[in-house]
Amino acid sequence: MRVSVSHITRYRYASPIRQVVQSHRLTPSRFAGQRTLDWKVEVEGGRFSQPFTDGAGDTIRTMSLHGLVEAVDIHVxxxxxxxxxxxxLKNHRERISPLVYLRTTRATRPDAALRKLAAKAVSDIPETAHLDRAHAMSAAVADGIVYAPGETHAHTTAAEALALGLGVCQDHAHALIACAVSVGIPARYVSGYLFASADGVPHEASHAWAELYVDALGWVGFDPANRCCPDERYIRLGSGIDSESAAPIRGVSFGVANEDLDVTVAVTAVQQ
Known part of the structure; x- marks a missing residue:
């Protein structure tokens, strides 16, 4: 399947700032499931460093804007x-041990309710059946957190989303990571794009899911928000221990100003 992406991120500042420095994880991953035909990341006036590959196999570039900056437009x-x-995740080259992903953050730390959810989901499944246990936990998270945009925010934790019973793909990914780690399965957060939801409705935003490390298979993706594993509709950008570390754009600005952010993403199928 050929998929076209148009992703525009706009930052607007109430008053000019002196400098912006950003780290971009906006280059599609290299693995057997996807091949980049053409790809551009552009910022008017921006200075880009040479790209490098980090230990998790993600491509990173640094972008900086100098002088009085009133706005930043990032076009992908x-x-x-x-x-x-x-x-x-077949033929994806990385150097970090999967055991690194047994650690948690504030966003993915399992509380008693998340541990109980995971334990119940895998109670009848042998400990050696990692794939079956992963599927069971993904289904349990989907049942425990109903997809509901606008009910959570960027800093909502997995525990808070489960207690609320509502959330979005970020909350589902954090909750699945927390469940997996609680039963000893390495797990990480993945950012990317989705062409359409499971019912075929066009998806208008960036997407997120989780990857769990399964013996004999390696990293396998699970998307509780759509009750499936990533398929040809998904484009993978990068990974991290949570949404913050896997964010496609991270950065700092020098100067004091209020910041407005607007993101527009269009993902469409391309005729072969």
Whole structure:
């Protein structure tokens, strides 16, 4: 499947600031499930460093703007050819041990309720059946947190989302990571794009899911928000221990000003 992406991120400042420095994780991952046909990341007046690959196999570039900066527009456009690998991250090169992803953050720390959810989901599944346990926990998270935009925010934790019973893809990913780690399965957060939801409705925003490390298979993606594993509709950008570390754009600004952020993402199928 060929998928076209147009992703525009706009920052507006109430008064000019002196400098902006950002780290971009906006380059599609290299693995057997997707191939980049063309891809551009553009910022008017921006200075880009040479890209480098971090230990998790993600491509990172630094962008800076100097002088009096009133606005930053980041334009991402490109076309990706994808293949359905049933969620398996095949032929993805990385150097970090999966055991690193047994640690948690404030966002993914399992509380008693998350531990109980995970334990109940895998109670009848052998400890060696990692794939079955992963599927069971993903289903339990989907049941425990109903997809409901606007009920949570960027800093909502997995525990808070489960207690509320409502959330979005970020909350589902954090909750699944917390559940997996609580039963000893390494798990991480993945950011990317989704062409359409499971019912075929076009998806208008960036998307997130979780990857769990499964013996004999390696990293396998699970998307509780859509009750599936990533397939040809998904474009993978990068990963981290939570949404903050996996964010496509991270940065700092020098100067004092209120900041307005607007993000527009369009993901469409391209005729072969």
């Amino acid at each position: 456009t490109g076309t990706i050819e994808t293949v359905d690998l049933a969620g398996v």
